[in-house]
Amino acid sequence: MAKRGSARAVRLNCPKCFSAFTVVAYLSQGIAANDYWKARAEEHDCAAHEKMLTSARSGDASKNPLKASKAAARGKK
Secondary structure (H helix, E strand, C coil): CCCECCCEEEEEECCCCCCEEEEEECCECCCCHHHHHHHHHHCCCHHHHHHHHHHHHHCCCCCCHHHHHHHHHHHHC
16 A cells, blocks of 8 residues: 655646636545645635535635534523
8 A cells, every 4th residue: 555645735727617626635645745736726616615605705605614513502501
C-alpha cells in the first residue's frame, strides 16, 4: 500500500463554468497529482455550485449547526 501524504487543499477552476472552488484530498505518493486535480476539475457540478452561491448571496445559506442549536436552546428557556 502506498504511503499517504498530508491533506492538501487546492483551489481549482472549472473548465466549463470558470468558477473557482476548493478540493481537499489525501493523495498517495503513487498518484500523479496533476492528473488527479484535472479530473476533479472536470467532475465539478456547475449547477449545484451556482445554486450554493445563489443561496449564500441571498442569505438562505446553511447556518452553522452549533450556533443554530444554541439559539434554539436559548429560545426554549
